[in-house]
Amino acid sequence: MAQESRPTLATVAAHAKVSRQTVSNVLNSPEVVLPDTRERVLRAIAELDYRPNVVARQLRTRRSYVLGLRMPPTTDGISGQVLDRFLHALTDEAQRAGLRVMLFTADDDEAEIREYENLRATTGIDGFVLTATHEGDPRTRWLADHDVPFVSFGRPWDDAGTGDGTSHEHAWVDIDGRAGTRAATRHLLDAGHRHIAFLGWPEGSGVGDDRHAGWYEALADAGLAGDAVVHRTMDDGVAQGAAAANRALVRDDVTALVCVSDSIALGALAAVRELATSRPDRAPVAVTGFDDTPVAGAVDLTSVAQPVGDVAARAVELLRAQIDGRPDAVNRQALIEPYLVVRGTTRAPR
Amino acid sequence: MAQESRPTLATVAAHAKVSRQTVSNVLNSPEVVLPDTRERVLRAIAELDYRPNVVARQLRTRRSYVLGLRMPPTTDGISGQVLDRFLHALTDEAQRAGLRVMLFTADDDEAEIREYENLRATTGIDGFVLTATHEGDPRTRWLADHDVPFVSFGRPWDDAGTGDGTSHEHAWVDIDGRAGTRAATRHLLDAGHRHIAFLGWPEGSGVGDDRHAGWYEALADAGLAGDAVVHRTMDDGVAQGAAAANRALVRDDVTALVCVSDSIALGALAAVRELATSRPDRAPVAVTGFDDTPVAGAVDLTSVAQPVGDVAARAVELLRAQIDGRPDAVNRQALIEPYLVVRGTTRAPR
DNA sequence: CTCCGCGGTTTGAACGATCTAATACAGGAC
């Protein structure tokens, strides 16, 4: 009800009979203040329920402790979920580290860069979190060139060869997709499967090729690489997954499908179930997905889960270090190991 | 590369040979400035690529044009998707209206209220967007009591009776769930179905009861209310949906299921398909969901879609009006009509 | 001729914090 304005440094100072600066010191470098005085000031702060105005502080120090994040475009797909969970974790971790997350939108990379500049110029945002990095991404270059702190969720997928040799690698965190599909494939091998096909995206996407590599490695380790079967879809999607699965299952000996995403896996699952009714004689076919989206849980699909919480924690750590001017305090790159969530689609035949 | 600091009002003023205040006026109330001068100042602004420092402005005017939003808790369910899409639309609309969205997290309503206060006191956030309002929600009361601008996505679900008669209704936007299930039910009636069951949540949740009411109304309008069959699940979820569907389909004459959510519908769909193989003689059963999540598209499920874009646009409009001090410029409540997306699960039997 | 009113512009203070430099004071060396 009461409209009275909040207390300021000056109010607290008067109340504790010290100067503004002493109050400021109590908050920012308590060690320079005599214990007696400090105590008195802290009491005054508590009594008045004083809280520093971060806007004024920001104007003076040119530090906002705010991170910008382009709202990940709604992919309409099922896997978009991962980014939403990441956003949640990021907000959480940032808050814990004394940072805030501010959102914005942009239609493409160029617009996003314009928005970086705008946000820096007008609101003094301290850093950015990038998602969905891709080959030849202009955003990372711009940010690096302008000395803006940032971290990307996703590796730079450029050819190592094309870049200048200076290895100006920026800070990033990513999921080790290769380890994920490797784990899924090993799990299937352990269960006795010998002919395991991979349903993937078109060649050329960094993420997709990485996941493909993990499956291949596991087969090679088991001495089964000669028999590797791959079927690529045109695009991510449930219908595409079903089509690819049908193509793969033409071969009678194929008993398991490792899928590059939950969407594809969902389609594969439908194809597999149809096959089970039309050809009851055939051995049951196991399926694994990738991302562990809510749908995977719903249809009891084994899937590779991305620990987005860990990714977010690491991203915040990296950004905080850059903002505080100690960019090399921590390793600037982190590859996080996903884990397999085993569900019904890979359990022993019923 | 160049580290030189950005131009300020003073820089522009010097460049255009006017005072700071005149530059400020050109930006904020151009009509008080002589066209000649205005022209000159605008040229200087363009030449220097000047952009006002919103932090300094905020300190002086005590307006931030920033909205706070508690990151919707990840429901793990499939329907959580809706809030993510809303968040995206909100960011978009806010940006268009000159507002920004800042995120925070909180574990419960009390913590959320503490965070409101904290954000107001320290960063001077101008308003809040609430999601997932529920019965006896303490947040709306606190915000209203403290004269903080806010809009909720979701009606206040309190009993109209218990409140004081003053109808201190706050600003809100919501989806007309009743109209949604009504449309779905009518669609089924038009297709010739006569025994349409409803699979819903436990009684007592505002949203669930609202959706239930729409189904009942449609049946009553068709003179079929006497035969209404309802089955409630214990909780939202795919397994629960399957169980409820099986209970409903015990009656042989039931040929359609209207579901309160896509999760339930997904389960129902599985049950229906199983039934189709075990009893091929029986008429095919139609299913509708609610939310039109990506999964619905994936499994070809007819579902009621929430136009979250419209909700977001309206929410921003309402907040902007409050922040600008004209709280009654627009209707403070808006009920938005969802629409039905017809897909395979309600098409004529194959 | 003086004075008033008025539109356009300028000046100085204020928002609430931090930075820099100055000050007060106590204790020790000579």
Next chain:
DNA sequence: GTCCTGTATTAGATCGTTCAAACCGCGGAG
């Protein structure tokens, strides 16, 4: 007693903007 050193605290300037009031020149009324 004087001077120096070092520590705890204070005063004033500053960040970039907007608010409030003052200023200035000019035309018209008295």
